[in-house]
Amino acid sequence: MNIRDESGSIAWPGQEFQRTVASLARRLESPVERLAFSRRALAEYQRTPSLLRASPLARFSEVVPALEALASCRRHKLRWNERALLLGWRLWRFVPAAPLHPRRAAWVAGALLAVSAVALAPSLSPPEAESPAPAPAAAKPARLPGAAEFPLEVWLVETQQEMELYSNGLQVSNEFLVHGDPRSYVVLPAGAGSDWSAALEKPDVRSRPAGIVFHTTVSEVSPPLEREQNQLIRYRGRQLLRYLAREKLYHFVIDRFGRVYRLLPESEVAYHAGFSVWEHAGEQYFNLNDSFLGVAFETRPEALDSETGPEAAVTPAQVAAAAQLTRMLRDTLSIPEGNCVTHEMISLNPNNHLIGYHTDWAGLFPFEQIGLPAQYETPLPSVAHWGFRFDDDFVAVLGGRPFPGMTRAERRFREEAYARGLDEAELRRRRAAEYRRITDALGRLRRDVRPDGARGH
Amino acid sequence: MSKAKGLDLGTSRIVLATPNDDESFSYSAQLNAFVALPYSKVTERALQKKGVPHAVEGKEIIAYGDRAAEFANLLQGDTRRPMQTGLLNPQEPKSLEMIELALKRMVGPADKGDKICFSTPAAPPTNENDLIYHERTVRQMLEKLGYQVRSLNEGLAVVYAELEDDNFTGIGVSFGGGMCNVCVSYMGMPAISFSTVRAGDYIDRSASSVSGETPATVRLHKETGFALNGLSPNSVEQALSVYYNDVIETVVNGLATALASRGKLPKLERPATVVLAGGTALAGSFRNELDKALRKHSYPIDLGEVRLASDPLNTTAKGALMAAMLDM
Structure with a gap:
């Protein structure tokens, strides 16, 4: 075999550079532009002095070549701070070639110092601060050491009045706790096209929560977080919690100050997920109210905007509390990380066979900060197996681009159609019919267990 | 305005990718095979009537492309291949002629500034020089049609x-x-x-x-x-x-x-x-x-x-087209 090492003496950049380039690439519309940009960025990186790569200003060598490449994309304009960084970069490169005139050297050094100071300001981490998509590296403006990576087992330390304290610092208030129906659900094997009769004849019925669905309240009742609104913030915050508890909509709500409220016990059902499907580790769950816990972040309606990113949607206090709560739930209920998902990843409409009936979190959930893997990369089972599609409206909510799990799932479905020698439309028709049969059968099973029937949200 | 084209020059199929106005791509494909039939006016007329690409060469008619297999079956023979193991077929005397014919027909002449990128295999296990010959020959054929030509590794195109x-x-x-x-x-x-x-x-x-x-x-x-x-x-x-x-x-x-x-x-x-x-x-x-x-x-x-891949038969051509569009 004739293996060709194509790279020659190329210097491979680190993962941070890859994240930076991937993040900046999202600003470009066409795949060809992105390809050109990636290649240019790598070429620019090669021109970086190796001394700089090893210096305390190494971050320069990861950001600025990418910006240099972006600047050469015809249809893209850099922001002012990015232009400032580039100026510093170009001056840096000018230094070795400049005659050693003391006044000029001093001027260059001064300019470099100034630009470096600007460049190293946290507000100017260009690729990460403004990424519209929830790539793991893009969404980490507020890294919270320890919250997601608490090394010890999490247990309940004490209960005082209505407050629970856990060993990882989590405090949960039971002030608004109500009771609902006990949890009971059927697990089916993952995938589609199986012989379901055996699984339905001897159903695998469980009562322990299988996973967590993250939501946002998108509540107009929550006033803006402004000093003048203090009275309203206090009053309406409690109003909102009372309403959510009365309607049994979520198990937990995290308000904007990071306070965690339990509205329903984990062993009971909340009506948070509606029509939905998810699978992990060979197991599949339909209509996740019965099987998954619902955790909601208090947000205002305009909060989830793909332009502003997750940091505008929720507060750092909420993210920290969510990391603690997730860790507690995962530890105490043995919930696998693959079953921690967001509402828009699971929500669907069986009538028009489209996903994204509910759109929270609009692709912006900060999985990494919560201590979870990048779930937006996981192919959606609704699309990959059951042939659900997504429309332009949903993609627009996601900022104009489907997240990777959606496109991967679409490819999987096409791949299966190829492998089965079927037209995609035909496979989709078959899967839609199969989906109806399964959910009808599960509905009947559910009614046998609990006669009040399902509710959607 | 100059255009870009992507060409997957495969052993069994040739696929051409071209961009549409809405940034999607279109594909056309042709079997990379031909069959030589004894010349007769009846056969020639039949080929013309059915729109089968062909060329008369002395006492033979060469039919190529997708219908070649059909004719080969009719005559109980097998098709002939201008390419073998990813490269121009040294065993086939009509190899160059047929590839040039196929390229002319599929790709057509270029307008000023048109670019094309064609796929090439990685260096073959035995003789790297075969790849050089293949790459330069195809390049010359496309340049003759007036294109600015570049080549791209097939795996990279994917x-x-x-x-x-x-x-x-x-x-x-x-x-x-x-x-x-x-x-x-x-x-x-x-x-x-x-x-x-x-x-x-x-x-x-x-x-x-x-x-x-x-x-x-x-x-x-x-x-x-x-x-x-x-x-x-x-x-x-x-x-x-x-x-x-x-x-x-x-x-x-x-x-x-x-x-x-x-x-x-x-x-x-x-x-x-x-x-x-x-x-x-x-x-x-x-x-x-x-x-x-x-x-x-x-x-x-x-x-x-x-x-x-989402469209496995057209993937290489799409990648080649993206490479051709890189410098536009």
């Missing part, structure tokens, strides 16, 4: 076409008729590439040899819902299974060797996606078998999802 979400970092594998081409790409730059000559034609030839069926019959089995499902009582399907697995094993071993032999590899931000393209990858369960085979080895980089 990466360009499919790994946008992974920032063009990952592994592209094209399972064609004559060759399997593999490229490990990092941000759109090839890090390692290699090819193996155990591909679709090898499966046909070998399965035909052990089952006693003609290559045409074997191909028919392959193309009508064959899936790699383990031991089969049908001798053709059993043979196909064995040789498909051999192709998979060869590629997987090649990848393991290539990655192990490479001293310094980039640290990837996430596990590398492996994308499969080409007609040979369309067999049922091919992806699953390859996935299983890949997981048996350990590599210096983490492997992620193994998936089939």
